[in-house]
Amino acid sequence: xxxxxxxxxxxxxxxxxxxxLRCVPISNHLYFYWxxxxxxxxxxxxxxxxxxxxxxxxxxxxxxxxVERPDGSNFTLKxxxxxxxxxxxxxxxxxxxxxxxxxxxFGPGTRLTVL
Amino acid sequence: AQSVxxxxxxxxxxxxxxxxxxxxYSSSVSVYLFxxxxxxxxxxxxxxxxxxxxxxxxxxxxxxxxxxxSQTSFHLRKPSVHISDTAEYFCAVRRGGATNKLIFGTGxxxxxxx
Numbered sequence: 001x002x003x004x005x006x007x008x009x010x011x012x013x014x015x016x017x018x019x020x021l022r023c024v025p026i027s028n029h030l031y032f033y034w035x036x037x038x039x040x041x042x043x044x045x046x047x048x049x050x051x052x053x054x055x056x057x058x059x060x061x062x063x064x065x066x067v068e069r070p071d072g073s074n075f076t077l078k079x080x081x082x083x084x085x086x087x088x089x090x091x092x093x094x095x096x097x098x099x100x101x102x103x104x105x106f107g108p109g110t111r112l113t114v115l
Numbered sequence: 116a117q118s119v120x121x122x123x124x125x126x127x128x129x130x131x132x133x134x135x136x137x138x139x140y141s142s143s144v145s146v147y148l149f150x151x152x153x154x155x156x157x158x159x160x161x162x163x164x165x166x167x168x169x170x171x172x173x174x175x176x177x178x179x180x181x182x183x184x185s186q187t188s189f190h191l192r193k194p195s196v197h198i199s200d201t202a203e204y205f206c207a208v209r210r211g212g213a214t215n216k217l218i219f220g221t222g223x224x225x226x227x228x229x
Contacts, residue, residue, distance in 0.1 A: 006158075031215060043159070043205060045216040056215055091158060095215075102147050102166065102209060104217060108158035 002026045004107035006092050012113045013082055021077045021110045023092030031095040032075045033104060034067065036060070036088040043091065049075065082114045117142045119208050121220035129228050130198055136191040136223045138180075138206030146208045148189040149217070150180055153203040162204070165189060176200075201227045 005024045013019050025032050034046040047057040049067050066078045075094075079086055089111050093104040120139045128134045140146065150162040163174040170182040180191045189206060206220040 033215070033217075035217075035219075042221045043207075043217075043219040045218070048215040050215075058216075103149060103161050103164050105161065106151070106159040 004092055004094055004105050006090075006107035006110050008110060009108070010111045010113070012115065015082055015084060015114055017082055018078065018080045019082060019112060021079075021090050021092075021112070023075045023077070023107055024073050025075055025092065025094030026096075026105055027073070028096065029094035029105075030097050031055075031104075032067075032069070033093040033095070034077045035091045035093065035106075037091065037109075038085075038088045046077075046090075079112075082112075084114050087112055087114045117146070117208055117210055117218045119206050119218055119220035121206055121223050123223050124221065125224040125226060127226045127228060128196055131195045133194050134192065134196050134225065136204050136206075136225065138189045138191065138220060140187050140189065140206075140208045142187075142208060142210060144210055146210055148180075148182060149207040149209070150174075150178070150189075150191050151205045151207060151219075153205065153222075155202070159205065162191075196225070196227050198227050198229060200225060 007022045032049040035043050037043045045058050047061045048055045064080045068076050089109045091109045092107040095104045118141045148165040151159040152162045153159050163172050165172050165182045173179045178193045203222045203224050205222045207217040209217050
């Protein structure tokens with residue numbers, strides 16, 4: 001069964017550094033998402049991406065954040081100048097094109113720790 | 116604005132007992148509703164969904180949820196739980212139309228005890 005994959009599973013970085021979180025969505029999906037979950041809190045929407053551009057973003061997604069689909073398979077989240085409060089589990093998700101199938105399929109997550 | 120409320124942060128229950136995890140949403144427009152499950156140290160897995168049609172939806176592992184428009188609820192139930200059902204359960208809503216994002220509740224930890 002196709003699934004969303006994410007690498008790395010755990011990323012540790014120093015405050016102020018840049019990180020890139022990688023995702024491989026399900027192959028025939030066209031809508032892509034990033035969410036995050038701070039430890040003990042709810043899952044929060046960050047950004048959605050369709051047709052090579054951002055379709056929606058939250059207030060969390062400030063100018064330190066960017067997304068890219070550099071090739072036909074990867075979908076990346078870059079965080080520049082990381083802060084302590086960026087520490088969280090980051091989930092990638094993808095969705096198919098059919099209007100009758102609006103569910104999003106999630107990857108296993110990348111745990112980002114900013115020291 | 117949409118929101119999702121899961122009133123119970125933790126629900127302890129004995130094995131083979133029934134359980135209900137509550138979810139209420141607020142939205143003035145039609146919505147899609149979902150339950151996701153997160154097993155320890157794993158990602159989010161779709162458990163079941165309500166899109167339209169029958170208000171009672173079922174999953175393959177015995178869970179069911181009922182969409183109640185008048186009460187704006189989408190409670191999750193299982194008549195007999197197993198130890199393996201121990202996990203965090205998240206209710207989520209997505210508005211129909213152009214908006215893509217899922218709005219999640221705070222989650223309910225189902226702790227099944229032997």
